[in-house]
């Protein structure tokens with residue numbers, strides 16, 4: 001680990017003993033944990049212990065931000081705990097009295113460039129709540145792009161996180177999206193139900209009445225989704241398909257109930273932090289819905 005520099009900052013490897021007193025103002029501040037994403041520390045000893053624990057877990061990859069020639073640590077930036085993969089998680093936080101000065105936006109590009117040059121790191125990603133506009137700005141400054149969305153369960157509500165990521169070697173993915181297809185007797189009715197329950201978007205339909213429709217998870221070009229086509233000689237698909245959702249499972253379950261569709265299995269909590277249920281389309285195809293676990297509160 002080496003000290004990195006930017007126009008205004010020295011980025012110095014974290015030392016919990018040296019930096020705990022300066023960083024306590026950050027880790028003890030509820031504002032550092034937006035939407036209830038963590039618990040503030042109560043004294044400097046707890047701050048030191050948390051910094052030490054996180055530093056060990058991430059393999060030592062944490063820097064503190066210091067204004068040039070000043071000893072006080074204003075924030076931290078580095079890797080999340082090592083999960084044994086070559087794609088590593090990023091984390092950053094700044095003392096509230098220094099927000100909005102462009103400091104983290106200045107630090108992040110330098111740190112990310114440095115990390116991506118390390119052997120064993122093929123990419124970095126930050127999971128950022130969609131409401132955390134400042135943090136998304138920091139990620140964009142570091143040339144991270146949106147790659148995916150994940151549900152995030154807080155103590156009292158469910159939200160979504162953007163997976164902002166950058167690979168060490170620029171390149172294109174071979175596969176852009178996976179799209180499934182379903183052959184049915186009644187294309188318009190199947191589409192109507194899928195849109196009603198899952199909130200899918202109709203990209204386009206062909207025929208009057210439609211004999212083919214492309215549904216997307218969003219309205220954007222290239223969205224993954226489902227192709228619905230008219231069954232040839234009455235041979236419909238009977239197989240089940242699974243959809244992962246970013247809103248509460250019970251909301252989608254209620255939509256399926258309201259639509260009068262058969263509930264094949266009611267919502268159930270899984271030990272892997274998901275809540276799932278299965279409904280059937282009018283022609284019997286089963287849709288397995290996988291959503292976030294319920295908030296503990």
Ligand SMILES: CC(C)(COP(=O)(O)OP(=O)(O)OC[C@H]1O[C@@H](n2cnc3c(N)ncnc32)[C@H](O)[C@@H]1OP(=O)(O)O)[C@@H](O)C(=O)NCCC(=O)NCCS
Nearest residue numbers: 032092093094099100101102103104105128134135137138
């Ligand atoms: C996220 C955090 C580190 C940002 O640090 P910062 O030094 O204030 O960030 P910057 O000043 O570099 O600004 C980052 C972006 O927020 C924007 N921003 C600044 N002030 C803003 C405001 N009041 N409202 C909205 N956006 C604002 C900036 O314009 C910039 O975006 P841009 O690059 O597109 O212009 C800081 O807010 C923080 O510590 N938050 C709590 C911890 C946290 O959320 N960590 C991230 C978890 S994923």
